[in-house]
Amino acid sequence: MGYRAKLGIWQSEMDDRLLVKAWRMIGLNRQKLIAWPRKYLWNAPRGLFYKLTRDSDAMMRAFIDGKSVALVGNAQSLLGAGLGTRIDQHDVVIRMNKGFVTDPASQGTRTDIVTLTPELTEEDVVEKFKPKLFLFLIHRLRHFNIKTPENLKRTAFYAHRYWFADRTKIGRRPSSGYMMISYLLRLNCAKDITLYGFDFGKTPTFYNPVGYQTPHDFHAEGRIIREYVKSGKINLSSPFIGQHG
Structure with missing residues (x-):
């Protein structure tokens, strides 16, 4: 990636005021920062x-462009x-957090992309999912x-501005499922998107x-997602299709 492209990404995230927030945290919450576990630092x-x-x-567009997800x-x-x-049977299978396959007949067997959770170590994720791409949705970078160089190369991040927009729309902290749906729609390049287990x-x-x-x-998330289904933006495979409340 060229210097200008990297500068553009940097500026994009700067617009999220991530760096301002980080420096403010250091200045106003120094004691809290010092109290962090060393791994967080x-x-x-x-x-x-x-x-x-x-x-x-x-990275994400290159992975899902023109594919069924x-x-x-x-x-x-x-x-x-x-x-x-x-x-x-889908081209790309995305799993989230601790959604280990315990029932292959119902959950499938493949994992192409997995969203990360702080409750699992890198080793746990690799062992349980064997993903081709890691996606860090969490806005708390601590x-x-x-850590592994090969896995770092295959790690993408959900922009803070996306997370903030999701939270504003819902009025509460968004779930991984909602963020993943939001991200796929923002990327707007998959052939089709089908939800299972929602x-x-x-x-x-x-x-x-x-x-x-x-x-x-x-x-609140379900109300928004059902509107996406009605508009044809995504498909929903669920025993509760059509139910509201």
């Missing part, structure tokens, strides 16, 4: 550097649904824990403990 600047100097949108959510209702073969909170995330309280507003 290493992860945050590394993550910021890669995010600012990488054309993540171009399966975005596999983690709703409990997907398990036992028997959609695995349909999922694997959680960036990819039921907008009607069943819990299959790997969360009983009684888990989600920080997300699945009702």
Whole structure:
């Protein structure tokens, strides 16, 4: 990538005021910063550097352009649904967070892109998913824990301005599923996008403990996503198609 292209990406992220926010945090919350675990003090600047100097949108477009995409959510209702073969027939299969394949007949077997969660180490992600591309959706860069050079080359980032727009639209912190849908629509280059394992909170995330309280507003997200389905922007494969509330 040329100098001007990198400068353009840097400026784009500067518009998000990421650097201003970082310096303000250092100046106003010095004690909090010092109290961070040592790994955070290493992860945050590394993550910021890669995010600012990488054309993540171009990486993603090159990967999904003209292809059919399966975005596999983690709703409990997907398990036992028997959609695995349909999922694997897509050109690109995207999985998220701790959505390990526990029921291949329902979840499929392939993973081409995986979104990262701070709850998993780089080794966990590689072992469980064996992805071709890593996607860092989280806006808190202190959680960036990819270190292997080969995996770093295959890591893309979700721009902070996208995250902020999502949060503004929903009125609450967006879920990984919502951000991934938003990103695919922003890139606007996939042949088609089909959602699996999305039921907008009607069943819990299959790997969360009983009684888990989600920080997300699945009702608001579902309302927006259903409008995308109605307009033909995405397809929804779900046992709850057509249900509202």
